[in-house]
Amino acid sequence: METLSAVTESRSWPDGEVVEDLANLRQKVPLVHCLTNDVVNNFTANVLLAAGASPAMVVTIEEVEEFVRFAQALLINVGTITTSSAQAMLRAAAVAHETGTPWVLDPVAAGALKFRTGIVKELIGFQPTVIRGNASEILAVSGEAGNARGVDSTASSNEALDAAVGLASSIGTVVALSGEVDYVTDGTSIISIPGGHEIMTRVTGIGCTLGALIAAFLPVTPSPLRAATAASAVYAFAGEEAVKENRGTGSFAVAFLDLLSTIG
Amino acid sequence: METLSAVTESRSWPDGEVVEDLANLRQKVPLVHCLTNDVVNNFTANVLLAAGASPAMVVTIEEVEEFVRFAQALLINVGTITTSSAQAMLRAAAVAHETGTPWVLDPVAAGALKFRTGIVKELIGFQPTVIRGNASEILAVSGEAGNARGVDSTASSNEALDAAVGLASSIGTVVALSGEVDYVTDGTSIISIPGGHEIMTRVTGIGCTLGALIAAFLPVTPSPLRAATAASAVYAFAGEEAVKENRGTGSFAVAFLDLLSTIG
């Protein structure tokens, strides 16, 4: 409750800054280099295209360095990490760190599995601009005991808010905490983004693709806090609107992309 | 015809047991560990979420053992098997066998290609709880001469029913045979599940995701036979209903997910 009282402000579409940021994204069409998981590759590309960005999945160790130098932003999502993709991710993160390319880390199921938890720790050494996760993942990454259960969170986002603030301030990043209400924090400000709908947890990759959209906003907004806020607010609005004529999870996902491609 | 006369019973939604099993699945939200193919990863996750289960694609050799111990059920589908995924599949199956975690084997295109046929044989050594396949695959796995043609079956399910019964009884598994009419057998009982629609063969992964749904039912039903029956009956009904307002294969797939997420 102490932490909750510290929420600085609340933002939701059509907040003026968010509208401006989306217009800016559409005008600049940022190239977003995505190292993401096999389940959401297609949906991620379609979300970025719908919103107005340019996605590119360049994944092999021989190419990531070259492409990070070329892209405006990078997403690393460890959902279906493998022996070889882990090496490509570490290389990409190192280059992004060196070149100052803004990047988002999505530590899917960190804490629940040793191999990825170790890789995520190494990745964090390359200072992600934003870390996006659910409560269990943020608790795990911040060193608290998250009870991660696969990719779905078993802790609520309120419980993890303290951990998010601590993580953001200790490593100098922005944390985007997904849950019933989304929170975004840089360790000082805490912005809540209400909205969205429960059905968003029943379509695979809504969380993962939010990470990609945050990455797309990074090069076109004045701060990582604002980028994460804009992406979250656009998502929450699209989710709320898409559910209105919803007949189930299949048509919800279609309507969600329709909204992203026509909003603003 | 001899075998056909041995069909014990026929089940279709809203059969009382199937309705009860689906309600149970939704209440327990089983965590299903999926090692499936690159073509259907996304659709599989969305099918499981729509039906009420919790999918997790954890695929690398470093993590499968840990995650099988964590999950309530496992799916192994060899559709796009690779050198490295084959090793992860064998490891996962071995652990599932050791821990008694129920698991489904989907031997896509077994018989048609030597490498996967060999891996499938090894996997069967770890006693899958259910084997799901089309007629060609079941014929191939049972040692008969299936004329597999890639992933699509060239034999009818009636021809393969004898092989399915023999396979189920010889290795003590349940076989779910997909075709115009689906059959499920434990070597003694043979249950037919009528329904479905031809258009289901024109959307990729309808068969593969049935394997995943069978896996989801395994930990929440009294027997593998009942789990395979429930999943098949839910699928046949969703397919028949989804085709009603169908305008083509694209909207059919959307309506199919809608049905799965709202049925019951």
Add this chain to the structure above:
Amino acid sequence: METLSAVTESRSWPDGEVVEDLANLRQKVPLVHCLTNDVVNNFTANVLLAAGASPAMVVTIEEVEEFVRFAQALLINVGTITTSSAQAMLRAAAVAHETGTPWVLDPVAAGALKFRTGIVKELIGFQPTVIRGNASEILAVSGEAGNARGVDSTASSNEALDAAVGLASSIGTVVALSGEVDYVTDGTSIISIPGGHEIMTRVTGIGCTLGALIAAFLPVTPSPLRAATAASAVYAFAGEEAVKENRGTGSFAVAFLDLLSTIG
């Protein structure tokens, strides 16, 4: 402009030859072996099934040789190429060359990244029947300076038409050049395929799946030029029609598959 004046003819659905070719495809159900990228695997399979072909993604080095000998056509798309998939692609192309199996090369982002540019050069040594790409890719492959920017083209198709004609005639292939207007050339004839819609660039994989559809037409049409023309004309028509009741990129993709599955 000189090249443009050389356009031999223009084709669009329902051109008589195209209608005949699609009917032929549906009757013969060609088995298309696809080595394509992780982003579009699912969409590719659904496009081929909708159009009436039989897709099979058999990707591992242990199996590609066996399966190329079995398939009627092959697609190689280097979009998310990796160390190991590159080896499988080279093996598949070599076998297709040896057996005379018609095959399509989609050199995604060639010119922009060294590793794939080298592999693409090797692949071309195995004489693809058709090369499909956007302007940047065709310019890069033909040795001109394409300014590739990830997977999206920065050059217009008109600029690249000279390069396409030169490439087709120098290596004896058909080039399918995607852009606002599509062109298909064997180095002598240049066929323009008008139509389509800008929204097609905002759904991932519309270009990649066109490559797959060209592959499907190859074994059922009298010439590679005609196969590439038929696929392009079907695509342009489906895109134009699908956009009519369009509410955004999500429902466009659904309507596009619906059109492909019901046209003709």
